[in-house]
Amino acid sequence: MRITVQLQEKYGYLILPVIIFILAVVFACVLIIYLKYRPRRKKQVVDGEKAWGALYDDEKRRLRMKYLQLLDALYYKVSYDRISNRQCYLTISRYVRQFVSEITGVKVSRCTLSDIKWMNMPVLAALIEELYEAEFSKLSMGDPYWAIEKTKRVIEVWN
Numbered sequence: 001m002r003i004t005v006q007l008q009e010k011y012g013y014l015i016l017p018v019i020i021f022i023l024a025v026v027f028a029c030v031l032i033i034y035l036k037y038r039p040r041r042k043k044q045v046v047d048g049e050k051a052w053g054a055l056y057d058d059e060k061r062r063l064r065m066k067y068l069q070l071l072d073a074l075y076y077k078v079s080y081d082r083i084s085n086r087q088c089y090l091t092i093s094r095y096v097r098q099f100v101s102e103i104t105g106v107k108v109s110r111c112t113l114s115d116i117k118w119m120n121m122p123v124l125a126a127l128i129e130e131l132y133e134a135e136f137s138k139l140s141m142g143d144p145y146w147a148i149e150k151t152k153r154v155i156e157v158w159n
Helices: 014-038 048-052 057-079 086-104 111-120 122-137 145-157
Strands: none
Touching: 048 145, 057 086, 057 145, 086 145, 111 122, 122 145
8 A cells, every 4th residue: 555645845834824923913003003093083172261262252242242231131120129039040040151151162051060160160160159059048148239240240251
């Protein structure tokens, strides 16, 4: 009985593992390059001061004048007893939140006080905190005239 043996070429058995290794290295390199240079999504601007700079000066002035006029109308209603103190504080809170929402693009009207503090808006957080005391107490003992004037100052100096 005759048996023939064929010998493989020297290192011939390494061809398949070498091809798999080269493909794995190429895949890893392509993945690393993709992850390094892929386009990134823009995050929502949370910092109110940075978002303020996006508006034009005339837009800022228009928004300020709009809300200052609303506060003047509220002052008139309070002075002629057409609105209660608690309702006045609720309206002030709504106006200042709407102003900041329009000026920054961040929906502050849906945020709690702790969210506003977290968003790096200390002036707004301090004002809302002061308004909360008269707004949610059993007896609304606040001074609405003072609250309106303070809110006007916040709107005027918001930058």
